[in-house]
Amino acid sequence: MTLRRVPHVAWLAAVWVALWGDVTAGNVLAGAAVAVGLVSVFPGARPGPAAPVRPAALLRFVGFFVWQVIKANAILSWEIVTPKRHLEAGIVKMELHTQSDAVITLIANAITLTPGTLALTVHRGGPLPILYVHILHLHDVESVRCDLAQTERLAIAAFGGATTQQRTSAVRR
Amino acid sequence: MSAADLVVAALLLVGVTLSLLAAVGLNRFTNVYSRMHAATKPATLGVVLVAAAASTRMADPDDTVKLLVVIVLQLITAPVGAHLVGRAAYRGGTPLGPLTLDELAEAEHRRDGQAS
Structure with missing residues (x-):
């Protein structure tokens, strides 16, 4: 337990208190105890250095994400109720222009919740982490790649550090 | 029935339909x-x-907070669960069905080639 873990513990304790719904001394203490226990048992889940959050970029990311989620549900619902099964599935790879575990997790989660895409695995070791994504519809690979890149770009714009962003624009150019 | 009631009813119906x-x-x-x-x-x-x-219909604000926590946790955990099942299935060699493109298999081939 180092001081760096304090925000992590405080956040977990806050969720605990919110779930019990009452701010009492007992709840806060129990929450803190559970949080310290969790952080000691899973030291790997360490929050990285706090990245600056850009509010405007965050709003753009959330807006795009919500729109993609609605689209995903409309498309998938239609897929489920129509009997024909001409699914053209596939796995595509995408390079991620960030090294931050938190941002990679965010991108992977966002991709899994959006249209016909499911994050399968991340390979690290190369110069850039590579995310492999299962695609339900590969009618148009390029438009799929374009959507994936858009998700990544907006997530990095909202949460990525300045250096990461410079690298991204350098690579895109 | 107010407009707010209609909105809540619509949310419930759409939510239930999606679950179905x-x-x-x-x-x-x-x-x-x-x-x-x-x-x-x-x-x-x-x-x-x-x-x-x-x-929006809870008499006690505590319960509203609980439901908001449920929403956040659902958004965080559902994709993680799906990701782990998907990765486990791929590593376990579960048949993928017909694939038109598999860049992960290509990468693993290349990696195996380098190893041998």
Whole structure:
């Protein structure tokens, strides 16, 4: 337990208190105890250095994400109720222009919740982490790649550090 | 019935329908990966919409907070679960069904080639 873990513990304790719904001394203490226990048992889940959050970029990311989620549900619902099964599935790879575990997790989660895409695995070791994504519809690979890149770009714009962003624009150019 | 009631009713109906569709999708799709698509997207949004609708109707604000925590946790955990099932299935060699493109297999081939 180092001081760096304090925000992590405080956040977990806050969720605990919110779930019990009452701010009492007992709840806060129990929450803190559970949080310290969790952080000691899973030291790997360490929050990285706090990245600056850009509010405007965050709003753009959330807006795009919500729109993609609605689209995903409309498309998938239609897929489920129509009997024909001409699914053209596939796995595509995408390079991620960030090294931050938190941002990679965010991108992977966002991709899994959006249209016909499911994050399968991340390979690290190369110069850039590579995310492999299962695609339900590969009618148009390029438009799929374009959507994936858009998700990544907006997530990095909202949460990525300045250096990461410079690298991204350098690579895109 | 006020406009707010109508909105809440609509949220509940859409949420329930999506949850039902997720169940139908799980049955109808033919392999692990397609099924995970059905299990993550409509099921997640379904739960989120139902919880959001219910949270506006709670007499006790504590319960509203609880439902909001449910929404956040659902959005965080559903994709993680789907990701782990998908990765486990791929590593376990579960048949993927017909694939038109598999860049992961290409990468693993290359990696195996370098190793030998």
